[in-house]
Amino acid sequence: MKNFSWKLVLVFVVIVAAIIYVLPSLKPALWPHKQINLGLDLQGGMHLVLEVDTKKALESTVERISHEIREQLKKEHIRNVTIDRVEGIKISAQIKDEESIKKFSALLDDQFKDLRELSNNMVDGVQTIMLDIPDSDRTQIEKLAVDQALETIRNRIDQFGVSEPDIRRQGENRILIQLPGIKDTQRAKDLIGKTALLEFKLVDDTQPIDSALKGNLPPGREILYKIDVDPQTKRTSKTPFLLKKRAVLDGSYLTDARVQIASQFNEPYVSINFDKKGARIFERITGDNVNKRLAIVLDNSVYSAPVIQEKIAGGQARITGRFTTEEARDLAIVLRAGALPAPVNILEERTVGPSLGADSIRKGLISMLVGGLLVVLFMVIYYKAAGLIADVALFLNILLIGAGLAAFQATLTLPGIAGIILTIGMAVDANVIIFERIREEMALGRTPRAAVDAGYDRATLTILDANVTTLIAALVLFQFGTGPVKGFAVTLSLGVVASMFTALIVSRIIFSYILINRKVKSLSI
Amino acid sequence: MQFVKPDVNINFIGKRKIAYLVSAVMIVISIGSLIFHGGPRLGIDFQGGTLIQVKFLAPVKMDAIKAGLRDIDLGKSSVQKFGDSESSEYLIRTDSSVMTSEGFSADVQKALKSSTGSEVEIRRMEMVGPQVGQDLREKALFAMFFALLFITIYISGRFEFKWMISGIMAAALIGAVYVLTLLKVSIPWLIIGALIVTLVLFWFLELKYAMGAIVALVHDVTITVGLFSLFDKEFTLAIIAALLTIIGYSLNDTIIVFDRIRENLRKYHKNPLEVILNRSVNETLSRTLLTSLTTLFVVLALFVLGGGIIHDFAFALIVGIVVGTYSSIFVASPILLAWQGRPKKK
Numbered sequence: 001m002k003n004f005s006w007k008l009v010l011v012f013v014v015i016v017a018a019i020i021y022v023l024p025s026l027k028p029a030l031w032p033h034k035q036i037n038l039g040l041d042l043q044g045g046m047h048l049v050l051e052v053d054t055k056k057a058l059e060s061t062v063e064r065i066s067h068e069i070r071e072q073l074k075k076e077h078i079r080n081v082t083i084d085r086v087e088g089i090k091i092s093a094q095i096k097d098e099e100s101i102k103k104f105s106a107l108l109d110d111q112f113k114d115l116r117e118l119s120n121n122m123v124d125g126v127q128t129i130m131l132d133i134p135d136s137d138r139t140q141i142e143k144l145a146v147d148q149a150l151e152t153i154r155n156r157i158d159q160f161g162v163s164e165p166d167i168r169r170q171g172e173n174r175i176l177i178q179l180p181g182i183k184d185t186q187r188a189k190d191l192i193g194k195t196a197l198l199e200f201k202l203v204d205d206t207q208p209i210d211s212a213l214k215g216n217l218p219p220g221r222e223i224l225y226k227i228d229v230d231p232q233t234k235r236t237s238k239t240p241f242l243l244k245k246r247a248v249l250d251g252s253y254l255t256d257a258r259v260q261i262a263s264q265f266n267e268p269y270v271s272i273n274f275d276k277k278g279a280r281i282f283e284r285i286t287g288d289n290v291n292k293r294l295a296i297v298l299d300n301s302v303y304s305a306p307v308i309q310e311k312i313a314g315g316q317a318r319i320t321g322r323f324t325t326e327e328a329r330d331l332a333i334v335l336r337a338g339a340l341p342a343p344v345n346i347l348e349e350r351t352v353g354p355s356l357g358a359d360s361i362r363k364g365l366i367s368m369l370v371g372g373l374l375v376v377l378f379m380v381i382y383y384k385a386a387g388l389i390a391d392v393a394l395f396l397n398i399l400l401i402g403a404g405l406a407a408f409q410a411t412l413t414l415p416g417i418a419g420i421i422l423t424i425g426m427a428v429d430a431n432v433i434i435f436e437r438i439r440e441e442m443a444l445g446r447t448p449r450a451a452v453d454a455g456y457d458r459a460t461l462t463i464l465d466a467n468v469t470t471l472i473a474a475l476v477l478f479q480f481g482t483g484p485v486k487g488f489a490v491t492l493s494l495g496v497v498a499s500m501f502t503a504l505i506v507s508r509i510i511f512s513y514i515l516i517n518r519k520v521k522s523l524s525i
Numbered sequence: 526m527q528f529v530k531p532d533v534n535i536n537f538i539g540k541r542k543i544a545y546l547v548s549a550v551m552i553v554i555s556i557g558s559l560i561f562h563g564g565p566r567l568g569i570d571f572q573g574g575t576l577i578q579v580k581f582l583a584p585v586k587m588d589a590i591k592a593g594l595r596d597i598d599l600g601k602s603s604v605q606k607f608g609d610s611e612s613s614e615y616l617i618r619t620d621s622s623v624m625t626s627e628g629f630s631a632d633v634q635k636a637l638k639s640s641t642g643s644e645v646e647i648r649r650m651e652m653v654g655p656q657v658g659q660d661l662r663e664k665a666l667f668a669m670f671f672a673l674l675f676i677t678i679y680i681s682g683r684f685e686f687k688w689m690i691s692g693i694m695a696a697a698l699i700g701a702v703y704v705l706t707l708l709k710v711s712i713p714w715l716i717i718g719a720l721i722v723t724l725v726l727f728w729f730l731e732l733k734y735a736m737g738a739i740v741a742l743v744h745d746v747t748i749t750v751g752l753f754s755l756f757d758k759e760f761t762l763a764i765i766a767a768l769l770t771i772i773g774y775s776l777n778d779t780i781i782v783f784d785r786i787r788e789n790l791r792k793y794h795k796n797p798l799e800v801i802l803n804r805s806v807n808e809t810l811s812r813t814l815l816t817s818l819t820t821l822f823v824v825l826a827l828f829v830l831g832g833g834i835i836h837d838f839a840f841a842l843i844v845g846i847v848v849g850t851y852s853s854i855f856v857a858s859p860i861l862l863a864w865q866g867r868p869k870k871k
Contacts, residue, residue, distance in 0.1 A: 041834075049657060185650075186630060347654040351630075356578070356648040363832035370830060371823030378819060382526045415763050418835055421827050422770065422842070425820030426777075429812075432819070433781065436812045443531050462784045465683055466777040472675045473773035477766060480668035485766045492770065 011506055015396070018403035025406055036405045038180075039413030039487050042361050044354030045180040046188060050153075050344040052173045057145035057342035058089045058138060065112070065133075066091050067246075072111060078103045090118065091131040101127050145341040146173050153177065153192055155337035160191055160330075174347065185351050187330065195299050195343045196334035198251030198272075200285070201243040203293035203305050209242045220245050224295070226302040228322065241302050243295055248285045250339075253278025257335035259328045260318070268328035269320040272335060279315025287311035298331075364417035372398075372424050379428055383435055385524035389510045390431035393502035397427045400498035401491060410494075413487030423495025430467075430503030434459045435525055448523040452511050460504060467496050529811035537854055538803040538862070544855035548744060555751020562754050568761035571662040573655035574620045575602075577633060581613040583643040590615060593640030597632050608833035614648070663712045665765045670716050672772055673742060674698060674723070677735040684734040684783060691735065694726055737860035738779050741852040745775045749844045758837050767841035774820070775849030778813055779857040785809050786858065802858045810854070817850040 025035040040047050066085050073081050080096040081104055095101050108115065114137060118130040133141070150169055157165050157179070166178040182188055204221055212223060226239040256273040274282055285294070286308050295305040296319055303321045323331065376394065379387035401420055405412055438455035446454065471493060478489035537544075559565060569576050579590075590604050594617065602619035617633075630647050637645045653661075674695045681691035702719050706712070720743070727736040746768055753760065785805040793801055824846060828839035 051656075345654075346652070348657045349650070349652040351647075351650040353646065353648045355646065360832060360834065363830060364835075367823075367826045367830040371826030374822040374826065375819045378822065382815070384526075414834060415766055415838065418827060418831070418838060421823050422820070425823040426774070426816070428819050429777070429816040432812050432815045436809075436815075440531065440808070458788075462781055465784060466780045469676050469679060469776045469780060470773035472679060473672045473769050473776075476668050476672040476675065477769045480664050485762050488763075488766045488770075492773075 007505055007509055011509060014400070014501070018399050021403040021406040022399060025402065034406065034409060036402065037409060037411040038357075038361075039411045039416065040178060040180055040350070040357075041352050041414045042357045042412065043180055044352050044357040045178065046182050046185045047348070047350040048177040048179075048189070048192065048346060049170065049348035050149075050175045050177065050192070051347050052146045052149045052175065052340075053343045053345060054142040054145050054173050055088065055342075058133070058141055059085070060342070061141050062089050062091060062133065065115070069093075069107075069112065072107060073104075076103065076107065078107065086130075089132060091115070093129045093131065095127045095129070096125070104129075142173065146175070148341045149344060150175055152338050152340055156191055156333055157188075159333045159337060160188065162188070175344070181354070183354075187326070189346070189349075191330050191334060193344055193346060194334050195340045196251070196337075197299055197339045198254070198335060199247035199297045200249040200282075201245075201247050201295045201297050202285075202289060203295050204242045204244055205293065207242060209240060212242050213240060224297060224300055224302050226305070239302075241295055241305060243297070243302075247297070248294075249274075249278060249281050251335060252339070253281070254335060254338075257332040259325070259332050262320070267320070268323050268325050269318050270323075270328055270332050270335065271316065271318045274315035274317070276315070279313070282315055282317065283311060283313045360414045361417075364414060364421075368417065368421050368424070371421050375424055375428055379431075383525055386435055386438075389507050390428055390435070392510065393431060393499075393507045394424065394427055396506055397423070397495070397498045397502045400501070401494045404494040404498070405491070408490075410490045411487050412491070415485060416487035416491040419488045419491035420495065423492065423499060426470075427495065427499035427502070430459075430463045430499050431507060433462055433466075434503065434507070438523070438525055442523065442525075449515050451523070452508075452515060456504070456508055456511075463500060463503065467500050471496050527811070528814060533807050533810060534803075535807060535810075536803060537806050538799050538859060541855065541859040541862075544859070548852075548856060551748050551751070552744065555748050555754070558751050558754040562757070565750060565754055565760050566757060567658075567662070568759040568764075569618065569651060569653045569658070570762045571658050571665070571760060572620070573653050573658035574618060575653075576649075576651045577617040577630075577647060578607060578649035579615050579617065579633075579637060580646045580648050581615075581637075581641060581643040582646070584613050585641040585643050587615075589641040590617070590637060593637040594633075596640065597636045599633075613643075614833070661762065665762075666712055666716045668765070669746070669768065669772070670702070670719060671699075672769055673720075673739060676742075676772070676776060677723075677727075677732070677739055680738050680780070680783075681732045681735045684787060685732065687730075687732060690730055691732060694723075694730065698723060698726075731864060733861050733864060734783055736863075737783070737857040738776055740860050741779050741849075741857040742772050742775060744852050744856055745771055745845060745848045748848050749841055752844050753841065758840070761837070763835075763838045764841050767838050767845065770842065771845030771849060774846060775852060778816070778849055778853035781812065782806055782809050782853055782858055786861070798862060802861060806854055806858055813850060813853060817846055820846055 062085055066083050069083050069091070073079075073083070078100050080100050082094045084092050084094075086092045093104065095104055108117075108131075112131075114134070115131045116134045118132055119128075120130075121128045146169065150167065153175065154167050157167065157177070162179045162182055164180060166176070166180075168176050170176040177192065179188060201224075204218075207218055207221075209223075212218065212221065217223070222243055222245045223240050224243055226241060228237050228239070229235070230237070253274045254272055255275045255278075258271055259268050260271045261268050290308050290310060293305045293307050296303045296317075298319075303319055319331070372394070376391045379390045379394075381387070383390065398420065401423065404410070434455050437459045438451050441451035441454045442448070474489050474493040474496065478486055478493065587604060587606075591600070594600055594602055594604070599617070599619055602617050605616045605618070607614045607616045630650060634645050634647055678688070678691045678695050682688035698719060702715060705715050724736070724739065726732075727739065749768065749771060753764070782805055785808055786802060789801045789805050789808075793804075796804075821843065824839055824842045827835060828843060831839055
């Protein structure tokens with residue numbers, strides 16, 4: 001039988017390959033193939049879905065453009081023009097005299113031709129022009145913001161030190177983060193979610209802060225707070241600062257940030273280095289504002305506001321606060337990795353402790369063992385020797401699922417274990433269909449050989465049809481699924497394919513071998 | 526050993542009126558329970574919210590936990606015993622999904638420790654924002670619908686060689702659903718509407734086998750969902766996975782009966798359809814029961830030993846397997862008779 005021998009070779013190759021793939025998961029030292037990935041629900045860890053607030057990214061871009069326009073106006077001595085950012089992402093320009101109108105429109109054509117003119121009204125000699133960013137540029141900015149956020153978060157997590165993190169984009173503006181085995185989830189979350197926008201702003205000491213606090217805010221000023229936590233009483237206190245709204249310098253000029261310990265108080269602080277351009281700006285600012293206070297602002301809260309003693313050259317500064325060493329270290333990481341281009345919101349968070357994962361594995365294995373044993377016993381009792389063949393096929397089936405998981409680097413989750421257990425029940429189905437058919441054929445008076453052949457031939461199509469439909473459901477599940485559910489779809493699909501292989505090819509070979517080589521006259525089925 | 530004798534001949538088809546009545550009653554109860562409870566009870570996956578699984582090292586009182594939660598403004602959350610009775614594990618659930626403020630889990634741990642006087646371990650914490658919840662809800666409905674459609678194409682193709690008709694119909698339905706989603710039609714109603722349109726189309730296109738399979742599937746899923754609602758159990762992502770498995774499983778059963786019908790139609794084409802259907806159901810009865818039995822073994826093992834997280838999932842599968850077995854005997858095949866009274870088209 002030629003047919004028989006190539007099938008034998010195929011089965012042999014598949015089994016050997018399966019063993020090669022599975023063994024490292026049972027005994028890692030054996031050879032260096034990767035082990036089966038365990039999902040977060042089995043090994044513990046954190047799953048986060050973040051949304052990048054792309055609207056904020058647009059707003060800050062528009063704010064920056066408005067600022068550039070103002071600078072240009074100053075440079076070219078165009079007067080009587082007021083530039084404002086309105087409705088979040090629009091720029092309104094109000095121009096009060098004839099000459100400026102001409103100059104301004106020339107400036108727009110010359111340097112800001114990417115802006116789109118929305119409306120242009122003339123009321124009482126005042127021209128109001130509304131501008132915004134065209135749609136195509138807008139999508140570009142949003143996409144860039146998400147890309148940058150992804151990159152920044154990846155950097156931060158790399159520096160934080162997590163083994164095998166999975167960070168990827170999901171949909172248009174979402175980022176999926178999976179951190180297996182992480183223990184201090186709160187710290188990781190703070191590290192990832194912090195915008196880390198570092199700004200230096202001058203403190204306005206010329207005006208009384210009390211009247212500003214009462215709502216009497218002078219133009220171009222803002223109030224930000226410094227928040228202190230008393231380490232003993234845990235009570236927080238807020239100190240207001242009246243600041244010039246425009247940042248004189250920001251974190252984009254940073255080249256490095258490190259934790260240092262101040263020798264005097266043994267308190268950690270973060271020392272930062274600017275690049276050449278940043279160093280020049282810092283030198284100029286400090287030179288121009290000696291004896292004034294410069295506030296160091298991170299994500300809109302004031303960390304410190306030291307008085308500038310003298311011009312500072314060399315491009316070095318330090319951020320002090322009442323940091324713990326850990327806080328200082330995390331701050332240094334986020335500053336080094338850079339600011340997020342826009343704030344992120346946590347949309348979904350799932351944290352599983354390692355002890356729960358271990359519990360789940362144990363319980364899953366026990367139910368697999370008990371369920372499998374019941375099925376194995378039942379098959380032997382019901383089908384006798386033929387049942388034994390089905391049991392061999394069943395073991396092979398489980399081996400193949402394991403090998404498939406390892407080979408495709410798929411992730412095993414708790415529902416995935418449930419999927420394996422379910423396939424154990426369903427894997428014998430193919431054998432049941434075949435055996436029932438063989439019994440029918442024997443009842444019609446055929447010889448064992450003819451009954452087995454007819455049984456397999458007739459059952460093949462049935463099994464194929466039945467399994468393809470299950471496979472369709474599993475594939476849809478895979479498409480739709482997230483995390484654990486996907487794991488279930490994977491094991492279910494692997495199980496369906498494996499059970500077709502074991503039932504239609506492996507168990508048939510065993511039958512043929514017994515019938516041909518042993519010349520068996522009656523069938524134990 | 527044999528449970529079902531080879532010459533068994535139970536008149537399943539003759540008793541189909543009784544089966545219809547039983548099914549109708551179960552479906553009415555299911556839908557009634559759903560209406561009474563105001564729809565299925567959605568878990569945080571589909572509704573948004575926060576879930577915390579805590580384990581206490583010493584036995585604690587429920588009131589103490591609730592008191593601790595009140596201290597950190599979580600007084601409205603529900604607390605529920607979880608898992609084995611000897612371990613002291615609880616599930617805490619709130620509707621709000623704004624827990625991402627700094628130090629939340631530490632706060633919970635501290636509050637519970639001081640109110641119960643026992644060491645607390647936070648074993649699992651899940652937060653799903655309302656937007657993600659809605660996304661998942663819609664995705665789940667689409668997944669069920671698409672799974673059904675793809676399966677019907679396969680069945681119509683394999684059993685009646687109507688690949689083209691069913692393919693075009695499915696494509697048109699998918700297109701219509703897609704256009705309607707762009708128009709922001711409410712997704713649940715859209716899917717229900719699409720399902721009804723699908724059934725009507727099946728009827729007029731005489732896609733008998735697909736119709737039989739789909740009616741059986743909708744029957745199974747409705748009753749499973751109804752039982753979930755009756756027992757006031759929660760819908761999570763895992764339950765959707767279970768429902769899709771039930772779809773695959775029950776279909777498996779149905780197709781094996783159909784396959785035998787196809788074979789017997791060729792063999793005994795002179796017999797009336799009713800007799801052929803009954804014969805086919807009887808011939809496959811042994812296999813249907815055996816497979817359901819082995820699958821039930823393992824799912825029961827999962828239900829009893831699998832632990833709290835997988836408990837409801839296994840429950841859904843048990844219900845689905847029992848109902849699926851019933852439907853492939855009593856529901857799917859009799860549907861094929863439905864076209865009999867109609868005048869034959871040329």
